[in-house]
């Protein structure tokens with residue numbers, strides 16, 4: 001389906017250690033797919049494989065393009081964007097400047113100079129969507145933790161990412177920030193394909209529309225929150241332990 005992210009038999013090995021082992025999954029636009037699993041299950045490595053940061057085998061397609069074997073920047077330009085566990089914004093620049101740089105990615109310096117005075121429509125829209133319009137001139141380094149994550153999501157939006165892969169977006173956030181982030185994900189996920197790697201089970205229950213559980217590099221279970229929670233294998237390897245206080 002156009003706009004779907006399709007993985008078929010994706011594998012990643014590090015010196016013979018198989019971190020991702022034949023993962024097949026399909027995520028459609030409009031879904032908020034949560035990717036969960038115990039520490040070391042291969043979640044981040046899978047995101048790295050999709051975005052070209054680690055070499056992978058198998059197939060990842062988006063919009064009819066095969067991503068496996070492509071360079072990181074080529075994959076980004078095809079509309080596949082990701083965030084990292086630690087927000088990677090330019091701390092010394094303003095919110096607006098961060099978005100402007102992201103919007104200018106791939107364009108020449110002259111174009112950047114010419115459009116410096118006006119706020120491009122995509123940047124203005126991203127400021128609204130992520131709720132940072134009032135803080136556009138604030139230095140990114142002094143933003144609250146949650147606001148930095150929202151800025152990073154905004155940077156993906158101005159790059160017109162159609163697939164957003166978010167690595168632990170609510171880690172370290174307050175309850176209020178989590179709720180705001182969930183609402184933000186709903187807004188951006190309405191017409192985009194969103195995959196959220198997360199350990200926060202309450203957040204997952206509140207906002208996931210579908211869940212894939214990874215364990216030892218393989219898909220252990222997949223379905224709605226209710227289906228996955230009811231799966232005894234999931235309770236065994238993950239939810240049981242999470243409810244006993246594991247991260």
Ligand SMILES: Nc1ncnc2c1ncn2[C@@H]1O[C@H](COP(=O)(O)OP(=O)(O)OP(=O)(O)O)[C@@H](O)[C@H]1O
Nearest residue numbers: 014017018019037038039040041042043044045046
């Ligand atoms: N660059 C690497 N070299 C060797 N092994 C690696 C590398 N990156 C990850 N691994 C290993 O691959 C496995 C999967 O790691 P990964 O970080 O993808 O798991 P995860 O599910 O994201 O875990 P967490 O929830 O702790 O972030 C782990 O055993 C990890 O030690």
